[in-house]
Amino acid sequence: MIRHKDHFHGSDLEKIEKMYSIKKEEIVSFSANVNPLGISPKLEQDLSSHIHAIESYPDREYTQLKASIAAYAKADPSQIIVGNGSTELISLFIQITSPKRALILGPTYSEYEREISLFGGRTSYFPLNDKNYFQLDINELISRLNDTLDLLVLCNPNNPTSTAITSSDMRKILDACKIHDIYVMVDETYVEFAPEMDKITSVPLTEDYNNLIILRGTSKFYAAPGLRLGYAITDNEYLLKEIHQKKNPWMISSLAEEAGKIMFSDTEYIQATRELISTERERLYQIFRESGKFTPFYPSANFMLLRIEDKKEDSHSLFERCIKEKMMIRDCRTFPFLSDRYIRICFMKPEDNDRLVKVLLGKH
Numbered sequence: 001m002i003r004h005k006d007h008f009h010g011s012d013l014e015k016i017e018k019m020y021s022i023k024k025e026e027i028v029s030f031s032a033n034v035n036p037l038g039i040s041p042k043l044e045q046d047l048s049s050h051i052h053a054i055e056s057y058p059d060r061e062y063t064q065l066k067a068s069i070a071a072y073a074k075a076d077p078s079q080i081i082v083g084n085g086s087t088e089l090i091s092l093f094i095q096i097t098s099p100k101r102a103l104i105l106g107p108t109y110s111e112y113e114r115e116i117s118l119f120g121g122r123t124s125y126f127p128l129n130d131k132n133y134f135q136l137d138i139n140e141l142i143s144r145l146n147d148t149l150d151l152l153v154l155c156n157p158n159n160p161t162s163t164a165i166t167s168s169d170m171r172k173i174l175d176a177c178k179i180h181d182i183y184v185m186v187d188e189t190y191v192e193f194a195p196e197m198d199k200i201t202s203v204p205l206t207e208d209y210n211n212l213i214i215l216r217g218t219s220k221f222y223a224a225p226g227l228r229l230g231y232a233i234t235d236n237e238y239l240l241k242e243i244h245q246k247k248n249p250w251m252i253s254s255l256a257e258e259a260g261k262i263m264f265s266d267t268e269y270i271q272a273t274r275e276l277i278s279t280e281r282e283r284l285y286q287i288f289r290e291s292g293k294f295t296p297f298y299p300s301a302n303f304m305l306l307r308i309e310d311k312k313e314d315s316h317s318l319f320e321r322c323i324k325e326k327m328m329i330r331d332c333r334t335f336p337f338l339s340d341r342y343i344r345i346c347f348m349k350p351e352d353n354d355r356l357v358k359v360l361l362g363k364h
């Protein structure tokens with residue numbers, strides 16, 4: 001049974017459909033954090049001509065796919081591991097390193113803690129603070145690191161705060177972790193949306209730090225969560241060897257392999273996405289900042305965290321108001337360190353964003 005106060009994941013459109021009697025095709029999801037442009041036009045045009053690829057097993061080494069990813073992510077093909085979405089790679093990495101004690105920056109994506117506990121580890125959180133605009137205090141974090149920890153998890157930019165750590169700060173964190181023999185897992189699912197991606201990505205740091213693994217996917221930026229194509233980047237030979245030994249022989253399908261070879265080279269689409277998100281991010285940030293009804297936290301990704309200032313409203317009342325208008329926002333009550341005073345929205349097409357603004361600001 002679905003109760004009214006149930007929490008909905010960004011992909012739970014079937015549940016919503018039943019409960020509110022709205023066709024899921026009509027719902028605009030401001031909760032899934034997926035690129036509003038949909039899949040790459042080049043992919044749409046070319047993939048069907050590769051349909052016969054499914055008549056053969058994929059290349060076990062995924063050589064061509066890894067070469068495409070490496071060129072795109074500015075890494076070396078030997079550093080790449082492909083997997084069934086970044087979720088499978090999070091799981092494999094945790095399974096192989098089986099951390100006993102992990103530290104996670106929170107609030108964040110819940111899957112890290114779940115995987116760590118599935119493999120018998122304990123998690124503690126380093127809280128990002130509303131008073132500090134959810135920005136990380138690097139020195140404070142470094143002072144919390146010690147020899148009893150074996151894993152630090154950072155989502156960069158972070159879901160749901162949309163805050164980011166620069167690569168120069170990441171270097172300081174990695175140096176401290178190296179001293180205490182701590183692995184650092186950086187989830188870069190949203191990094192391609194960041195305004196200055198080169199200042200945020202940790203990929204160049206893999207050359208200097210072998211305690212680092214980076215996870216990326218195609219679900220959000222490439223609007224392809226159903227494709228299940230993710231990849232990890234590391235220069236740690238032990239991890240590369242172990243993951244190769246423990247993984248399934250074919251972690252992704254021939255079709256996902258073909259899709260990956262096409263989509264990373266659609267530069268026009270990549271550019272169009274970055275421009276759209278940049279413009280809408282700045283525009284919506286200013287609108288909410290001036291609204292008096294919300295406090296927006298400055299976003300680095302394709303979504304934004306908002307604190308509700310209107311005492312008559314909470315995250316659930318706003319969720320209900322929006323869903324009745326066929327727009328789904330993220331009620332942030334279930335995130336650790338957040339409450340019913342917070343919602344998260346992602347940036348969609350300008351006309352949809354305008355509609356959402358009207359409903360949230362009570363002007364419809």
Ligand SMILES: Cc1ncc(COP(=O)(O)O)c(C=O)c1O
Binds near residue numbers: 087159189217229230
């Ligand atoms: C931070 C973060 N990492 C990973 C994922 C899952 O990605 P994938 O579809 O590549 O498994 C999500 C999905 O919401 C996410 O928000």
